[in-house]
Amino acid sequence: MKRPRKKQQMTVYLDPDLFKAVSDMAIHRRQSGSLVVETALSVFFSPEEGTGQAALTRRLDRVDKRLSRLERDTGITVETLAQFIRFWMIMTPALPESSAAAARAQAAERYGGFIEALGRRLATGRRLHEDIQPPDAPSGDTGVL
Incomplete structure (x- = not known):
């Protein structure tokens, strides 16, 4: 023994x-x-395995930083979308009533294709910003703010 x-x-x-x-x-x-x-x-x-208040505080700080980054990124995304919609509405002229029905049908078809493409893209797990890198960006740098 x-x-x-x-x-x-x-x-x-x-x-x-x-x-x-x-x-x-x-x-x-x-x-x-x-x-x-x-x-x-x-x-x-062994800070990652700690069970005391200090370990809990470190974990909460990491979660807080991630949430802050997520909040910032969401704000940027919403502002980008709003600016795009505003620009699109200013630049796209209204259609005459005679061709509006055909345009609606074509828009519904194109929207269905967009939703299918979006579903395929999301299924891959990759995001658009991962594919868009400035030519002078080092590997791993997405160029995103």
């Missing part, structure tokens, strides 16, 4: 303020100062 691994002792010197913080935390949690330091070091050396 194996004996449990014995912990090894290490002597460290701490700044008085840090020592007080460790002591206060140990008293607050009713644990030894050694366990408080061991837990802090464990979280420090």
